[in-house]
Amino acid sequence: MNITKSVFIAMPASIILTFLYAPPAEVLGDAGRIIFYHVPLAWISVLAFVVAGFYAAVHLFSKSPRAADADMKSHVSATLGMFFAVLTTVTGSIWAKLSWGSYWNWDPRETTIMVLLLIYIAYLSLHGTLKDGEKRGRICASYLLIAAATVPFFVFIVPRLYPTLHPDPILNREASVHMDFRMRITLICTIASFTLLYLYLFGLRFRIAVLEKVRMGIER
Amino acid sequence: MKTVRRIFGTLLIAAAIFGTGVWTTFGLAADVGGGERTxxxxAHTQPERTQEIDPGDADEPIYRVLGIVLFVWIGIxxxxxxxxxxxxxxEKRIK
Structure with a gap:
C-alpha cells in the first residue's frame, strides 16, 4: 500500500487534535487555532516550489533515462505549490484581520508572498502558452529553476530584513519554538499530515499527467 | 488536457470551499469593525475564550466548527x- 494514502487517517486525526487537544492561544483564543493550518500550508508551498526547482534542474542537466519525467514532475509540483500558496495567503489574511484589524497590510511577509505568487502565475501562463514539446520543457524548467532560487530569498531573507508585524516564525533566530508543548505537538502532527497530503496529491496529479501524455500519443 | 483542467478547476473549487470554511470559522468572529490598519x-484585543474546552459541554461552538471542518475533509x-x-x-487498461 502506498504510504501517502495514510493521509486519509492522518488528516482527520490532525483536525481533531487542532480543535480538541491543542489549548486556545493566549491572546487570540480559539481563533489562534488558524496557526495549525496556516503554517503547514506555508511549509508545503515552499516544499513544492523547492521540489519543482529540483526536478527542473534534473530535467535540464541529467541525461539519465530516469529523468525523462522530471519535466512533468516539476510542473505538477509548481502547480501544487501555487495552489497551497494561495491557501497560505487566504489563511494568513484572515489571521491578519484577527491580529491587526485588516485583511491586507502590505507587511513585508505579505508583500513577498504576493511577489512569489506573481512569479508562479507567470510560470503557469508561460507553460500554458507554449506548445507541448522538448522546447517548452527546457524553457519552463529554466524559468522554474530561477523561480526556485528566489524562494529562500522571499520567504526567509526579506521578511527578516525589514520590521514586520508577523509573529516570530517557527525557524527563528534563537532556534527555539515559543509555544506551549501541546500546541507544538499538534503543529508537528499537522505539518506531517499536510506533507503527506502534498505527496499524495503530487502522486495523483503526476499519474494523471502520464495518462494525458499517453492519450495525446494515441491521438497523434 | 481536459482532465487536467477539470482537476485544476476542482482544486480551485476545493480551495474556495476551504477558504470559505476558514473564513466563516475565524473571519466572522473577528469582525471588529473599522478595518483600518492597526x-x-x-491590537490583540479580541475578547476570546482562552481557557480549556469543557469536554462535557456539547454546546461548545468548537464542536460545531470541528464537525464542519471534518465534513469538508470527508468530502474532499x-x-x-x-x-x-x-x-x-x-492505468490497468492501458497496461
Missing amino acids: VAAA SLYLFFIDRKITRL
Missing part, C-alpha cells in the same frame, strides 16, 4: 479516493 502589535477525501480509483482502472 500598526501596533497591541471521498473525491480524491474516487479519482484515485478511476486512475488505477485507466
Whole structure:
C-alpha cells in the first residue's frame, strides 16, 4: 500500500487534535487555532516550489533515462505549490484581520508572498502558452529553476530584513519554538499530515499527467 | 488536457470551499469593525475564550466548527479516493 494514502487517517486525526487537544492561544483564543493550518500550508508551498526547482534542474542537466519525467514532475509540483500558496495567503489574511484589524497590510511577509505568487502565475501562463514539446520543457524548467532560487530569498531573507508585524516564525533566530508543548505537538502532527497530503496529491496529479501524455500519443 | 483542467478547476473549487470554511470559522468572529490598519502589535484585543474546552459541554461552538471542518475533509477525501480509483482502472487498461 502506498504510504501517502495514510493521509486519509492522518488528516482527520490532525483536525481533531487542532480543535480538541491543542489549548486556545493566549491572546487570540480559539481563533489562534488558524496557526495549525496556516503554517503547514506555508511549509508545503515552499516544499513544492523547492521540489519543482529540483526536478527542473534534473530535467535540464541529467541525461539519465530516469529523468525523462522530471519535466512533468516539476510542473505538477509548481502547480501544487501555487495552489497551497494561495491557501497560505487566504489563511494568513484572515489571521491578519484577527491580529491587526485588516485583511491586507502590505507587511513585508505579505508583500513577498504576493511577489512569489506573481512569479508562479507567470510560470503557469508561460507553460500554458507554449506548445507541448522538448522546447517548452527546457524553457519552463529554466524559468522554474530561477523561480526556485528566489524562494529562500522571499520567504526567509526579506521578511527578516525589514520590521514586520508577523509573529516570530517557527525557524527563528534563537532556534527555539515559543509555544506551549501541546500546541507544538499538534503543529508537528499537522505539518506531517499536510506533507503527506502534498505527496499524495503530487502522486495523483503526476499519474494523471502520464495518462494525458499517453492519450495525446494515441491521438497523434 | 481536459482532465487536467477539470482537476485544476476542482482544486480551485476545493480551495474556495476551504477558504470559505476558514473564513466563516475565524473571519466572522473577528469582525471588529473599522478595518483600518492597526500598526501596533497591541491590537490583540479580541475578547476570546482562552481557557480549556469543557469536554462535557456539547454546546461548545468548537464542536460545531470541528464537525464542519471534518465534513469538508470527508468530502474532499471521498473525491480524491474516487479519482484515485478511476486512475488505477485507466492505468490497468492501458497496461
